[in-house]
Each structure stands twice: as structure tokens, then as C-alpha cells.
Amino acid sequence: MIVGERKPFSEILSMVEGYSKILILGCGSCVTVCMAGGEEEVRILGSQLRMAFRRNGNNAEVTELVALRQCDDEYMEDAPLLEKVKEADIVVSMACGVGVQHASTFFNRVIDDKTIRVVPALNTTFMGANIDVGEWHERCLGCGDCVLEKTGGICPITRCAKSLLNGPCGGSFNGKCEVNKDTDCAWHLIIERLDALGELDNLKALEMYKDWRPSHSGGPRKTVREDIRI
């Protein structure tokens, strides 16, 4: 899933200062699961803003809503939601960066009489997995050319700090990465997993230069599936 973290309150407060009608819009998908931008977090941010406004004698109005998925038109085409958006001076999106952008584009496409201002309340951190209660780890960089079949299901591009493709650098020590002693050395994990799978021979072949075109290096990407288009 996409993992996000809420921005510091002071940063959010400075974004909404000067506006009198603020809509906080949560997202019911990834950021709800990682407890950064779902219903609960929308409610907490709403309370924090109201308390801060009250203390400063600011009578701005704060409304709270959650869309099931801010990155998809289907879940945003909701008349009461669009009414609230129209009424607001600023929409504070608690979605990931995808959701923030999509919400902004979508609202400005379907709402004619005003331009909608959407700002982010989260920092989108990575695509990762839930490892433990309250702990998520990055697992995929979206390089567009998966090599996991060769590396025992552990991604060296994402999980090696240097994205090395031909084994561990000289900084691997006691199974940890030199960049951060709390981080596993991806190549140490790969070697152990391939050993257990009896696939260590995978590492003998020279892994050649990676074609980064399918990654972000090739420019912003898009997927078009003609087979499912209507």
C-alpha cells in the first residue's frame, strides 16, 4: 500500500491560515490502513484546527469528510461531497500525493463556478508493507521492471540503499546496512533466501545495466489498457 505520515500541525496550520471555510477531506483507502489520513485522523486534525482557531480568536469553520478513494473519479462523484467542496475556501486533503492531485484535478474539472484550492496534510513516504503494529517498511520503488524472481522475492532496487544489482557492497555487516544499523542489508537477506531456495546460482550471472526507462527516469509514466477500455 501507499504509506503516508501526517505533516506537523504547524505546517498544516500555516497552509490554512487566512481561510474561513476549511474542508478536511480524508481518504478511505491506503492512508486509512496506515492510520495517517482516514476518518479518525480527519477528526483529530479537525479538533486540533478548531482548538487552535479558538485560541487565536479565529472563527474559521472546519468541516470534515472522508472519500473512499481520492485517486478515483468513481468515489468522488458524490453530490453532497461536491457541495461541501464548493462551499469551502480550501480543501485539506489527507490522501497520499496521488489522492491530493487527483482530488484537485477532479474538483476543478467538475466544478465550474470557482477554482478549488487543495493542499496536502500528509507527506507520502513510500509503497510498503505493514510489518508490525504501527510499523511500515518500504518494499517497492515502482521501477517498472520487476526482478524479484531472481532475488528470492526481496527487492535490491528498493531495499539496498545503493540499488545494487550484483550483490552486497562492502558495508554489509552482521546482516545490517551501513547506512542505518536498524535496516537489514537487502543483499544479505537475498543471499540467505536464495541459499534456502537452492537458487544461489542466480547470483553467478552478471546482472547487466538496468534499463531505467520504465522507471520515473523515463519521465512520468502511464498505463493504458485498451483491452478493458469501454
Next chain:
Amino acid sequence: MKSGSNLERFLERGEFVVTGELGPPKGTDVDVVKEKAAMLKDSVDAVNITDNQSATVRMSSIAASKILIDEGLEPTMQMVARDRNRIAMMADLFGAAAFGIRNMLCLSGDHQVFGNHPEAKNVFDIDSIQMIHMVKTMRDEHKVICEDEIEGEFTMFIGAACNPFADPAWYRPHRLAKKVEAGVDFIQTQCIYDMNRFRAFMKHVVDMGLHEKCKILAGVTPLKSVGMARYMAANVSGIIIPDDMINRLRDAGKGKVAAEGIKILCEQMQELRDIEGVAGIHLMAIEWEHRVPEIMKMAGFLPRPTV
């Protein structure tokens, strides 16, 4: 001859070579390079010029290498994968060859979080093993990666690093084998202090026949103080310093630690010479370049071979 460098010539001739190391200044002061070069001249056979070592901004490796050539020394230009994509690497290699640089070392590079610009974006377009393959392709096929022909001569003696003390330890000779397969000509190891572990590593390397496919230079660095030894043992990844070595330094007594460090180093250099598969020494006397002639004399490695 692949490159025509003295380093290659001496290694091919079976000389036990010694390479030094020079860190360029954190600025433009050419005299710093010249002064360090003067200290190393006639004491070592070639000098590694580091490439923004520890991810700290310094005069470029290519420029400092050129200054070294002008001073009559032979540089080994280090190149890290951290700061350049394949386009910039090949362009710099053309420039290096044009300047007369004939040795280079392919490295991944210290991660930028350890340097003075930890907020920088890294590159890592290709890794050090792919870099070896790239330079070999340029040299032997006279082509860049995309197969375009190279205009003009391109020769280079291709080196790489190896850390026998990193983990998983048993995998390290296999990673070295991969560098050999990629086309490496010579290897310089990480600083060796744990001689027993290095011997075990070399036995594995010799059993695999890797020493016959590339020249292996054993890396050493003098321990200047007990504090430095303890710091390195605790904080530098892939450096193992046995307790008895640290104790020996400590027991040397006030004012005599540095001399003891040099004594230990010279003993190591002599021992390394006798280990099967070791073709030379890579002496990294960082910010101690002025003591290199004395170390080389004490270790019995002077005079150096001549062309």
C-alpha cells in the same frame, strides 16, 4: 599490455607493487596535491586519487589525477557510482584517457548520508561491477554501452575494491569472482587488520583460482592512535581490528603509539608479501602521506621498481 600503465607493467613483471592514496583538497589548492604527491613520489608505484571520499566534496578525482601526472606520478583515478550516471562516467573516462590517466578504480561509493551533503540525491545508475564491465567494453571493444564506436584511443587498467571483512563473509570470494567475470584487472582490498581472517579469505580466493585472473593488492592503513583504532573498529563498517592489536598500541606508552602503529603496519606488510595470491600492497596513509617514505623504508620495500 592493456593500458600501458606502470602499475600494469610492474604487476605483469611479477613485481610486488605498492600503491598509495591521496585525498584531494576540499577546494582548489593545487599546492596541497603537489605537496602530497612529492611525499609519495618514488615511494609507491601508483597513487589512488579518491573520488569525493566519505561523500565529502573535494577537488575532482580526474583533475587531481592530472596534476599528479604533471608532477611525474602515476594516478589511479577512483570513480564512484554514487555521483554519476553512465553518461557522465563514460564522458569522464574519455577525459581521463585524454589526460593520460591509465589506471582507474570502480567503486559503488560511500553513501551520501556519511558526507557533508547528506541531503543530496544519489545516482547509482549502474553498480561497481557493471562499471567494470563498462570500462572493459570501452577498452576491449572500443565501444560505449550503446555500442557506438569510441573516437580515438581508450586504454585503461581496471581496478575495483573488495572487502574481505564484510558480511556474509563466505560470499565475499564469490562477489570477487563476479568482478573477475566482469573484467577487473586488479583489486585493492579494504584495510586489513585481522590477518587470520584475511588469510582464510585468500585461501578461498586461491582455491577458486581468482588470483590468477586478477592481481590482488592487500589494503593497509597505519593506526595512528588508540582512539582512532577504537573508533574505526566500532564505527567503520567492514573494519575489524583485533583486540590484541589495539592492546599493543595502548601498551606502547605515551608518545610512542604512532611509532608502534607504524611498526605493526610494517610487520603486516611483510607478512602480506608472503601470502599466496597477494600481488602487492595498497597503502592508505590518509593525511599521513609524509610518513610513507619512512614506512616503506622500514618495511623493506624501497627502492621501487623502475620502468
